[in-house]
Amino acid sequence: MAAGSGGPARFDLPETDAFSRPYWDAAADGRLLLRRCGACGRAHHYPRELCPHCWSEAVTWERASGRATLYTWSVVHRNDLPPFGARTPYVAAVVDLAEGPRMMTEVVECGEGDLRVGMALEVAFREEGEGAVGVPVFRPVGRC
Numbered sequence: 001m002a003a004g005s006g007g008p009a010r011f012d013l014p015e016t017d018a019f020s021r022p023y024w025d026a027a028a029d030g031r032l033l034l035r036r037c038g039a040c041g042r043a044h045h046y047p048r049e050l051c052p053h054c055w056s057e058a059v060t061w062e063r064a065s066g067r068a069t070l071y072t073w074s075v076v077h078r079n080d081l082p083p084f085g086a087r088t089p090y091v092a093a094v095v096d097l098a099e100g101p102r103m104m105t106e107v108v109e110c111g112e113g114d115l116r117v118g119m120a121l122e123v124a125f126r127e128e129g130e131g132a133v134g135v136p137v138f139r140p141v142g143r144c
Contacts, residue, residue, distance in 0.1 A: 012083060013133055022061050023047050027134035032064040032123045034099055045101040066123035068095035068138055071102060075112045095121055095138055106137045110144035 016024050026033045036043045039056035043064075051059050073093035079085050091107040107115065108124065120141040125134040 012135070013128055019049060020047060024133060026061075026063070027125055027136055030125050030134065032066050032136050033061050034064045034097070034101065035059045036062045036099075043097075043099040043101050045097065045103045062099075064123070065098045067098040067141075068103070068121045068123070070107065070115060070117055070119045070121055070138075071096050072117070073107060073115055091115065093138070103136075107139065108137050109139040114140075114144045 014020065014024055023033050033047070034043045034045050035047045035051075036059065037051035037054060037056050038058035038060065040051060040054040042051065042053045043062065044052050044059075047061075049059070050057055071094045073091050075089050076084070076092050077089045079088055084090070089112070091110070091112060093105055093107045095103050095105055095107075097103055107121065108126070121138040122141050123136050124139050126137050127133070128135050
């Protein structure tokens with residue numbers, strides 16, 4: 001919600017446009033999408049109109065498996081941007097998606113002392129905002 005519309009600005013909600021709409025619509029339905037290049041065959045995330053590897057325009061949307069491994073993380077204890085301050089502490093992370101790309105995200109449902117590099121994760125979606133935007137986060141596969 002914008003600051004002038006009766007509430008504080010939200011820094012955790014995407015600004016959806018015509019290009020990113022398929023990604024956010026899929027997330028709202030519990031599906032994670034990637035972009036894959038038809039020229040070099042490589043997948044990438046975050047979604048871009050051109051392949052970041054070979055600059056081809058022959059990129060299409062593809063459903064990701066939702067599987068990932070934990071690459072690195074940091075526990076955030078202080079964040080002054082709304083609504084992140086109310087969520088602290090939280091785990092900001094980078095995961096390696098099964099399809100190859102790395103993705104910045106949040107790890108949920110796991111204590112910080114139980115996190116391990118290479119641990120298996122699966123995508124989950126947190127609903128945010130009045131329009132119930134699905135935001136992809138990751139949780140451990142099995143017990144944490």
